[in-house]
Amino acid sequence: xxxxxxxxxxxxxxxxxxxxxxxxxxxxxxxxxxxxxxxxxxxxxxxxxxxxxxxxxxxxxxxxxxxxxxxxxxxxxxxxxxxxxxxxxxxxxxxxxxxxxxxxxxxxxxxxxxxxxxxxxxxxxxxxxxxxxxxxxxxxxxxxxxxxxxxxxxxxxxxxxxxxxxxxxxxxxxxxxxxxxxxxxxxxxxxxxxxxxxxxxxxxxxxxxxxxxxxxxxxxxxxxxxxxxxxxxxxxxxxxxxxxxxxxxxxxxxxxxxxxxxxxxxxxxxxxxxx
Numbered sequence: 001x002x003x004x005x006x007x008x009x010x011x012x013x014x015x016x017x018x019x020x021x022x023x024x025x026x027x028x029x030x031x032x033x034x035x036x037x038x039x040x041x042x043x044x045x046x047x048x049x050x051x052x053x054x055x056x057x058x059x060x061x062x063x064x065x066x067x068x069x070x071x072x073x074x075x076x077x078x079x080x081x082x083x084x085x086x087x088x089x090x091x092x093x094x095x096x097x098x099x100x101x102x103x104x105x106x107x108x109x110x111x112x113x114x115x116x117x118x119x120x121x122x123x124x125x126x127x128x129x130x131x132x133x134x135x136x137x138x139x140x141x142x143x144x145x146x147x148x149x150x151x152x153x154x155x156x157x158x159x160x161x162x163x164x165x166x167x168x169x170x171x172x173x174x175x176x177x178x179x180x181x182x183x184x185x186x187x188x189x190x191x192x193x194x195x196x197x198x199x200x201x202x203x204x205x206x207x208x209x210x211x212x213x214x215x216x217x218x219x220x221x222x223x224x225x226x227x228x229x230x231x232x233x234x235x236x237x238x239x240x241x242x243x244x245x246x247x248x249x250x251x252x253x254x255x256x257x258x259x260x261x262x263x264x265x266x267x268x269x270x271x272x273x274x275x
Contacts, residue, residue: 001242001274002061003211004028005254005263013098014050021058023264024271029064029253032091032103036070040090043097052099061251064173064208065095065136067105073125074108074118074150081121084108089129095136102208102251104139104173107151107160118150123163130166139173139207144181145221152182152221154200161201172201175210175255176241177226180233183219187237194246209252213238227256228266239273248274 004025007016013030020028033040054060073084088105095103110118130138140160145152151160157172164170174197180186184193197203213231215224229235241247254263 001248001271002027002251003254003267003270004061004252005256005258005267006030006066012044012047012051014047014054017051017054017060019260020060021054023260024267025263026059027061027063027251027253029066029104029255030100031068032065032094033068033087035066035068038068040094043094045097048098055099062102062208063098063100064102064104064139064251064253065091065098065100067091067103069106071105072108073122074110074113075121076111076113081125085125085129088125092129092131092134092136092138096134101136102139102171102173103136104141104208106141106143106149107157109148110150111148115150115156118148119156119160119163122150122160126170127163127165130164130169132166134169137169137171137207139171141173141210142175142179142182144175144178144223145183146223154184154197158201161205171205171207173208173210174206175212176233176238177212177214177231178210178223180214180218181216181220181222181224183221185218186241187218187233190237190241190244194244198246203246206246207250209242209247209250210255211238211242211252212255225255225257227258227262228254228270235273239270242270243274 004027143151213226216222
């Protein structure tokens with residue numbers, strides 16, 4: 001199983017790789033810059049080379065880079081969209097120099113303009129930024145549907161993908177808390193949910209998993225992550241989810257409310273339960 005958690009790269013990529021090993025992980029997720037935005041740190045190529053060696057020596061799976069939360073391509077404000085475009089382009093360029101070929105971001109919120117307009121703005125930025133020479137798969141994150149979020153349904157994700165020119169570079173990251181909150185019953189009807197995803201988006205586009213329990217009830221449209229087995233999804237459903245034939249070989253990333261010791265405990269537990 002390729003499983004890890006979100007880790008800080010404040011002390012460097014190599015340090016994050018060491019922390020991943022310490023918690024029993026063989027991958028990790030990181031923010032490309034401060035999650036609230038701002039300038040990305042200059043790349044330290046010696047540090048990156050040490051991470052790459054560590055990954056090769058320890059049979060790591062794919063890493064996942066996460067765009068900042070302030071990246072809103074669907075904003076009604078031009079300044080916000082320009083910031084999103086700058087972050088998106090710069091992140092993809094930087095990832096060509098990092099052993100990480102998955103880049104996940106929240107599609108955005110249309111803030112009252114309507115979903116169609118929001119999707120138009122999102123795809124305009126992606127199409128003007130994503131190039132053939134980028135090494136990275138761009139992953140749209142499935143969202144919970146709070147407020148005016150775009151990506152709350154498989155249909156919305158498919159509509160975005162349909163409008164992207166370089167479709168072979170685009171995939172989806174499913175967050176278990178998000179889709180459960182969005183009304184996809186992975187507890188009682190997992191096979192039906194995955195079948196619907198396959199028919200709507202295509203199961204081959206599912207490239208990564210954010211594994212979280214939920215503090216909120218089913219179909220609440222609330223994004224509140226919980227520790228594994230402590231929420232409304234429950235341990236049995238989570239184990240069933242990651243044991244599924246369409247999920248088990250994908251890289252899995254914990255975003256549960258934990259410190260390193262908590263992530264280690266969850267990873268150890270899931271490795272024991274999923275054979």
